[in-house]
Amino acid sequence: MEKVLVTGARGFIGSQLCKRLANSGVELHAVSRQPPADVPAWWRSIGGDVGYARRATAIRWWNVDLIDLQATRELIRTVRPDTTYHLAGLATSTSRFEMVLPILQNNFLTAFNLLLVTCESGAGRIVLAGSVEEPDSPNPIPCSPYAAAKGATSAFARMFEALYQTEVVIAKIAMVYGPAQADLTKLVPYVITTFLRGERAKLSSSVRPVDWIYVDDVVDGLMDCAHASGVRGRTIDLGWGKVCTIREIVRRLRELIPEAPEPLFGAVPDRPLERVLKADVATSCKLIGWNPSTTLQAGLRRTVEWYRSRPGA
Numbered sequence: 001m002e003k004v005l006v007t008g009a010r011g012f013i014g015s016q017l018c019k020r021l022a023n024s025g026v027e028l029h030a031v032s033r034q035p036p037a038d039v040p041a042w043w044r045s046i047g048g049d050v051g052y053a054r055r056a057t058a059i060r061w062w063n064v065d066l067i068d069l070q071a072t073r074e075l076i077r078t079v080r081p082d083t084t085y086h087l088a089g090l091a092t093s094t095s096r097f098e099m100v101l102p103i104l105q106n107n108f109l110t111a112f113n114l115l116l117v118t119c120e121s122g123a124g125r126i127v128l129a130g131s132v133e134e135p136d137s138p139n140p141i142p143c144s145p146y147a148a149a150k151g152a153t154s155a156f157a158r159m160f161e162a163l164y165q166t167e168v169v170i171a172k173i174a175m176v177y178g179p180a181q182a183d184l185t186k187l188v189p190y191v192i193t194t195f196l197r198g199e200r201a202k203l204s205s206s207v208r209p210v211d212w213i214y215v216d217d218v219v220d221g222l223m224d225c226a227h228a229s230g231v232r233g234r235t236i237d238l239g240w241g242k243v244c245t246i247r248e249i250v251r252r253l254r255e256l257i258p259e260a261p262e263p264l265f266g267a268v269p270d271r272p273l274e275r276v277l278k279a280d281v282a283t284s285c286k287l288i289g290w291n292p293s294t295t296l297q298a299g300l301r302r303t304v305e306w307y308r309s310r311p312g313a
Contacts, residue, residue, distance in 0.1 A: 174239030178215030239279025
């Protein structure tokens with residue numbers, strides 16, 4: 001039986017990955033700073049099938065702060081996973097100065113510690129959650145502390161693979177959306193829940209084109225990264241491969257929520273250094289055989305239906 005470790009297991013992508021893995025017959029270990037007090041309730045909250053609730057209770061939860069190197073070392077030596085999905089971190093593109101250190105610690109140091117102890121122990125493959133916002137050669141300046149931390153993580157991951165033969169794959173993920181996203185400051189859940197309350201969403205100019213990807217497609221891609229051959233040290237883009245402006249997303253959400261009032265564009269400032277970023281899906285397909293399957297319209301419809309069905313929506 002494959003041993004699988006998921007960090008950031010209570011997060012948006014991590015929880016959906018756990019839902020998929022729990023139904024796949026693996027020995028699943030989940031890491032978070034605070035495991036859920038009621039696992040079956042948590043399972044249902046992320047859309048887990050009630051018929052499989054017993055699988056959710058079989059998840060082995062570990063209360064570990066991955067910033068702590070020794071705690072991370074003990075975790076990996078105890079579990080000895082065949083596959084580690086590293087999804088823990090602060091998912092924010094804020095440029096506020098006071099967030100630089102927390103983002104460095106939670107996004108870079110946690111990944112570095114995992115790379116180090118995995119190399120020490122000879123554990124299996126690590127799939128690192130990167131970002132399409134990472135700086136590249138045409139655009140070497142990171143657009144946020146988050147992008148800088150992700151870029152540094154990817155650089156160290158490639159070094160660990162090249163020098164020490166650590167088995168690592170970097171998944172550069174585009175803008176993820178979908179049901180059960182608890183962080184209501186993220187654009188799609190913020191706009192949906194604001195519209196459902198009959199309020200006007202306060203937005204930036206919203207002219208930025210973005211590559212949007214449905215969470216189930218990301219889970220598929222991560223699992224393909226974990227099991228594909230010939231991709232050690234490679235970077236795999238997980239996105240739709242097309243861009244759509246934020247204004248267009250908001251327009252589509254208003255069509256799905258007819259009672260929604262007109263949004264307030266320009267009510268908040270645009271973030272500096274924003275770039276147009278698009279996933280290279282053709283190369284991802286060649287490397288791991290993955291293609292996204294959920295259209296933007298279908299994904300937005302499912303997401304609206306999920307939030308509409310929640311109590312108090």
